[in-house]
Amino acid sequence: MAPSATIEATLPASYAQKTIFFSGTKLHLKPEVKEIPQENGGKEELPKAIKLNNRFAVSAMKAVPKLWKNPSSFAMNALQSPWYTTMFGLQSTLFHSSIDFFRHDLGYKYLVVPVTTSSISSPMGLGSDSQPVSLELAGLQTYLADSQQFVLEYALRLEDGLPGSYYVGTSCRGEDPDSTHLNQFCHVECELLGGLADGVAVANRYVVAMTQAMLREHKTKIEVYAGTTSHLTQLLDLYRKHNNSFPMVTLEEVLAMPEITDDMWQYAVEGEPRWGRSLTRKGERMLIEKFGGACWLTEMDHLSVPFYQAYTDGTKRKGQCADFLLGLGEVIGCGNRHVSAEQALEALEHHEVDPAEYKWYTDMRQLKELNTTGWGIGTERFLCWVMQHDDVRDIQLLPRLKGVACAP
Structure with a gap:
């Protein structure tokens, strides 16, 4: 030239x-x-x-502009950025496609929820995977909801035979943000009648439906930033090749793989093997590559996950739960719940969580026993994969990072 x-x-x-x-x-x-x-x-x-x-x-x-690094000028620069215009379109499509999926395809009912709760779903006990955000509101100590899972379980008991309930909105967490974690993020959650296999099947269908929507509505724009949409079509191919499912592997199977290195797993409580093990982001990404772009990780050590996950058997060692790994790592967490009040109380004791704060949760099971499973997806992580991007902080149209003031 x-x-x-x-x-x-x-x-x-x-x-x-x-x-x-x-x-x-x-x-x-x-x-x-x-x-x-x-x-x-x-x-x-x-x-x-x-x-x-x-x-x-x-x-x-x-x-991709890192506008969140300069919060005082974020809004004016974002208004002039093609990246944020693209994010606005993708987020709108994901929201409306989610509503269509749950309402029209599955017949689930939407639950309108409050922003505060007295019962956080990640309590400060064994297996907690996040920090709660507490506040005093009109003299009452409460929390910003970190998930709407508990109230979705409640919603299923409001109408006998309801196949499922769902919600799309903001969840709040207290840990420090990074390239894969946000303090406030968009959460799509559902709770449905049935076991873990039923929940995984619905989650699989959801991922496929959202991927198809992105290809249908935004193929050209995705190609501008990601350079390709082959990762979307490859995911759909992976689903078809596995008989309308995705590969599944247990934690024990992963830890026995020859590819596993010391930096791919960790103890849930540092230096305390008895509280269980979990994979690091590096371990999750190894599995994603090994299985062709996505997979389910199942049967985690129970003390490394929250108390509300059902046990796989009487040993109480493993949880009836699964994480869907895609892109940056885990994007969906799925789990079967305890059916009876007695099972939930045993798990609270097992995880050293005060049962008094969850009395309503166990009473609900005393009144109506149901076998339910729920899952939630962080939409910013999913859209990071769609755009083949490496930082969820660039996905938010309205950043809300811990300790940082940003207008509007």
């Missing part, structure tokens, strides 16, 4: 006055967009780039 060659590409309008030089090549940045028709007959805005075969123009288009 001659040193005077000019490349034009589109970036946010905030970059319009900037000129960038690459090895003597001048790159003009222009805030223009172009409407390109989609396969479904609709139209999708796509950043316009002239001479896309030039690697500098392509790189400029695909750049």
